[in-house]
Amino acid sequence: MSKVYLALQDNDISRYIVEAIEEDNPGVTIIHNPAMIRIENEGTLVVNRETVEEKLGRDWDVQELHLNLITLGGNVDEDDERLSLSWNA
Amino acid sequence: MAANKLNLKDKYRLLTRDLDWEFSYQERKKAFPFEEFEGIKITDWSKWEDPFRLTMDAYWKYQAEKEKKLYAIFDAFAQNNSQLNVTDPRYINAIKLFLTAVSPLEYQAFQGFAHTGRQFGGVGARVACQMQSIDELRHVQTQIHAMSHYNKFFDGFQDWSHMHDRVWYLSVPKSFFDDARSAGPFEYLVAISFSFEYVLTNLLFVPFMSGAAYNGDMATVTFGFSAQSDEARHMTLGLEVIKFLLEQHEDNVPLVQKWIDKWFWRGAQLLSIVGMMMDYMLPNKVMSWKEAWGVYFEEAGGALFKDLARYGIRMPKYVEQVQTEHMSHQLWWTMYTHGHATGFHTWIPTDEEMDWLSEKYPETFDKYYRPRWELAKQMEAEGNRFYTKALPQLCTTCQIPMLFTEVDDPTQLSFRDTVYHGERYHFCSDGCRDIFHEEPEKYVQSWLPVHQIFQGNCGGPGVEQVLSEYYGMNLGADNLDIKGSPDEQRWNRWKGVA
Ligand SMILES: [Fe+2]
Ligand SMILES: [Fe+2]
Ligand SMILES: [Zn+2]
Numbered sequence: 001m002s003k004v005y006l007a008l009q010d011n012d013i014s015r016y017i018v019e020a021i022e023e024d025n026p027g028v029t030i031i032h033n034p035a036m037i038r039i040e041n042e043g044t045l046v047v048n049r050e051t052v053e054e055k056l057g058r059d060w061d062v063q064e065l066h067l068n069l070i071t072l073g074g075n076v077d078e079d080d081e082r083l084s085l086s087w088n089a
Numbered sequence: 090m091a092a093n094k095l096n097l098k099d100k101y102r103l104l105t106r107d108l109d110w111e112f113s114y115q116e117r118k119k120a121f122p123f124e125e126f127e128g129i130k131i132t133d134w135s136k137w138e139d140p141f142r143l144t145m146d147a148y149w150k151y152q153a154e155k156e157k158k159l160y161a162i163f164d165a166f167a168q169n170n171s172q173l174n175v176t177d178p179r180y181i182n183a184i185k186l187f188l189t190a191v192s193p194l195e196y197q198a199f200q201g202f203a204h205t206g207r208q209f210g211g212v213g214a215r216v217a218c219q220m221q222s223i224d225e226l227r228h229v230q231t232q233i234h235a236m237s238h239y240n241k242f243f244d245g246f247q248d249w250s251h252m253h254d255r256v257w258y259l260s261v262p263k264s265f266f267d268d269a270r271s272a273g274p275f276e277y278l279v280a281i282s283f284s285f286e287y288v289l290t291n292l293l294f295v296p297f298m299s300g301a302a303y304n305g306d307m308a309t310v311t312f313g314f315s316a317q318s319d320e321a322r323h324m325t326l327g328l329e330v331i332k333f334l335l336e337q338h339e340d341n342v343p344l345v346q347k348w349i350d351k352w353f354w355r356g357a358q359l360l361s362i363v364g365m366m367m368d369y370m371l372p373n374k375v376m377s378w379k380e381a382w383g384v385y386f387e388e389a390g391g392a393l394f395k396d397l398a399r400y401g402i403r404m405p406k407y408v409e410q411v412q413t414e415h416m417s418h419q420l421w422w423t424m425y426t427h428g429h430a431t432g433f434h435t436w437i438p439t440d441e442e443m444d445w446l447s448e449k450y451p452e453t454f455d456k457y458y459r460p461r462w463e464l465a466k467q468m469e470a471e472g473n474r475f476y477t478k479a480l481p482q483l484c485t486t487c488q489i490p491m492l493f494t495e496v497d498d499p500t501q502l503s504f505r506d507t508v509y510h511g512e513r514y515h516f517c518s519d520g521c522r523d524i525f526h527e528e529p530e531k532y533v534q535s536w537l538p539v540h541q542i543f544q545g546n547c548g549g550p551g552v553e554q555v556l557s558e559y560y561g562m563n564l565g566a567d568n569l570d571i572k573g574s575p576d577e578q579r580w581n582r583w584k585g586v587a
Contacts, residue, residue, distance in 0.1 A: 003388065
């Protein structure tokens with residue numbers, strides 16, 4: 001299985017998004033680089049609205065992710081509830 | 090009472106797909122004259138997928154928020170005189186190169202997507218290109234704005250747009266985009282959205298920008314990551330374009346593969362500039378060019394091409410010919426030896442930097458490149474800082490000086506040539522020669538800066554006049570070694586070390 005990945009700006013909001021990702025994607029790898037956080041996982045990765053809202057303690061729109069997103073790798077699927085990344089091979 | 094909020098999919102359908110219309114008094118074919126021009130077959134535009142389902146209203150909302158954050162940081166940066174917080178004045182030269190080589194490409198991307206978006210019969214593709222076009226305009230504007238602050242304190246920032254259209258090494262990035270924009274609309278998307286943005290630009294915007302942060306340059310990392318937040322959407326467009334074309338018709342597969350081969354090779358050669366910036370121009374280094382290539386091309390690209398194999402797409406041709414062990418060293422050496430003709434300063438790496446390079450390039454640096462720098466050091470110590478007298482020969486396709494070596498022999502410069510209609514053309518590699526052979530009528534028109542100088546089209550008669558009058562460089566300030574430059578003298582005064 002290939003790795004999908006996501007990189008976020010290292011800031012206050014991202015910290016909670018990363019917490020949510022860690023909770024929903026067991027085994028995910030978190031790498032800290034200057035000013036950015038890189039998140040990798042085998043095959044798939046999901047960011048759930050509900051978990052992020054729980055961590056942030058406020059409403060959060062999945063499209064708000066764009067404010068902190070640096071880059072990603074994998075086929076994207078986004079709706080009101082989640083953003084997911086996956087490879088088919 | 091508030092109406093129920095539409096879900097994303099319905100909103101996208103209403104605000105994107107439903108904006109299309111039927112043509113009543115004009116033939117559809119005439120409205121989209123380039124759609125069949127390249128031989129691409131589209132059977133059903135409604136199969137176009139936009140996974141982000143971003144609509145114009147949400148687009149403006151989030152982009153405005155990004156801008157507010159960005160400009161707050163620019164203001165803080167300027168108010169705190171943060172130009173004094175960068176590692177050392179050598180670092181600023183990477184930013185000069187960025188403004189003259191990369192930012193104008195953002196403007197070219199804006200023009201390219203505005204034009205290309207107009208050419209598609211499918212409304213999903215048109216809207217995606219329209220948003221990207223506006224993004225790219227934002228990128229060039231924010232970059233100019235960020236770097237205008239450095240223009241107040243350092244040389245070499247004054248005439249970046251004029252220089253981009255003229256200077257010998259800047260024709261490398263300029264011609265890359267000129268080539269893409271003068272192609273058909275589908276080739277443009279495969280070139281820029283897929284091969285460049287999806288496969289390669291991470292190498293520019295991610296490790297290099299992280300490096301800017303590591304060198305104390307908050308303005309650059311902020312515009313870089315703000316641009317990159319749009320890039321995630323551009324990359325996704327790139328991947329969707331490929332999947333869409335491959336699913337529409339099997340006849341599209343060989344065309345798409347040919348474009349991937351071409352644009353991967355052109356992109357890889359172009360990015361040698363970024364390799365040089367990372368390995369030689371950042372005083373604090375995050376990762377080597379070779380490591381960045383490993384993470385962002387070999388690993389990420391490997392996963393991507395494995396995923397695309399089900400469509401009959403294979404890894405780009407020439408991937409084995411990308412010389413990540415050598416390219417950054419060879420390019421910086423060329424810039425160093427032509428440092429009288431560059432709009433930024435050059436220098437010999439410090440002893441510690443050379444040790445870092447040995448560690449990162451154990452197979453090649455000590456064997457091939459350290460001895461050159463030791464010689465340069467010795468010549469400099471004798472008051473003989475080396476500058477070459479010759480103008481470089483350029484590759485007709487990528488326009489990079491012939492500075493790269495043979496894949497199997499790093500002591501032998503790589504030259505290829507071909508004769509077309511009685512004229513001989515020169516190339517840096519098999520890739521560039523093959524690209525020429527596919528479309529010779531296009532590349533015989535290449536505006537090669539060195540040829541233009543010799544033909545008398547860039548002023549003169551001497552190189553000095555070309556540099557100062559035609560390129561607009563302030564000689565003695567913008568060019569030459571960092572040692573003894575006005576940039577260095579001012580820096581030392583500010584830091585109280587002079
Ligand atoms: Fe851009
Ligand atoms: Fe872009
Ligand atoms: Zn070439």
